[in-house]
Amino acid sequence: QQQVKQSPQSLIVQKGGISIINCAxxxxxxxxxxxxxxxxxxxxxxxxxxxxxxxxxxxxxFTISFNKSAKQFSLHIMDSQPGDSATYFCAPTSGSRLTFGEGTQLTVNP
Amino acid sequence: GAGVSQSPRYKVAKRGQDVALRCDPISGHVSLFWYQQALGQGPEFLTYFQNEAQLDKSGLPSDRFFAERPEGSVSTLKIQRTQQEDSAVYLCASSFNRADTIYFGEGSWLTVV
Incomplete structure (x- = not known):
């Protein structure tokens, strides 16, 4: 999994805020x-x-931003809701084989 | 069924015991995958089938792990002589074809004691 690095490991945001998770x-x-x-x-x-x-x-x-030259992509969650509280994984794919990052645990406080 | 179905959901095995984990993919899905997810980690690829053909088994961690899909539908992942490090969630996934959306089951939780 070293070829995929995800950050942050954990993220706490308030309801209505923006959550941003990155993957390299x-x-x-x-x-x-x-x-x-x-x-x-x-x-x-x-x-x-x-x-x-x-x-x-x-x-x-939900929005994905992709930067091919930097080999990075990110997930933006607008107006975050408590129901969005979960673990998020990037999983870049070659053929049909997913390579998962280590995950980001998102907590959205009410 | 509506989704990927896995059984058993939970399995406790004594070290050295053999286990078999079953996956029923979504009906009509050609591609089937097995992933292993350790606690607090992302899933790791184990193996891939297209119909009954096992096209990629490069992720199987040792020769104690064996997977089959003899009729191109149901698949079984077998782990022989289980070790503590085999404790993980084993996820099965399927897709209509190689390039389509991949749907995961809820996993089989294996604990080796």
Whole structure:
């Protein structure tokens, strides 16, 4: 997992705030850049993903920003809600093989 | 079923015991994956099937780990002579095809004592 570095490890934000999680990777063969959300006792679920031919993708309150030259991509959660409290993983992909980061535990306080 | 189904959800094994973990993928999904998730870590790739063919098993940590999908649907992950370091959640995932969205099951929690 050393080829994918995720930060921060944990994040606490207030309801309505912006949550930002970053992911840096080394493998230039990655061709698909998803973020997964995982609740305790559940499997990861795809939240949002981006292909390397675009620099930004927005779906509702969730936005991915992608910087190919820097080999980084980030997740922005606008208007964060207590229900967003979960662990978030970046999982850049080569072929169909996901390489997960170590996760960011997000807590949104009411 | 509506999602990826895994059984058992929880398994406690004595060190040295063999275990078998079952995965029922979403109906019609060609691709099936196994991942291992240690406590507090991200999932790590174990193996990948396309139909009944095991195309990538490079993530299996040792020859004690074996996976099969004989008819291209249900898959079984077998761990022989379990060790304490095998304690983890074993996640199964499936997708319609190689490039499609990957859906994860809730995992099988293995504890080796």
């Amino acid at each position: 990777y080394e493998n230039t063969a990655f061709d698909y850049f998803p973020w997964y959300q995982q609740f305790p006792g559940k499997g990861p679920a795809l939240l949002i993903a981006i292909r390397p031919d675009v620099s930004e993708k927005k779906e509702g309150r």
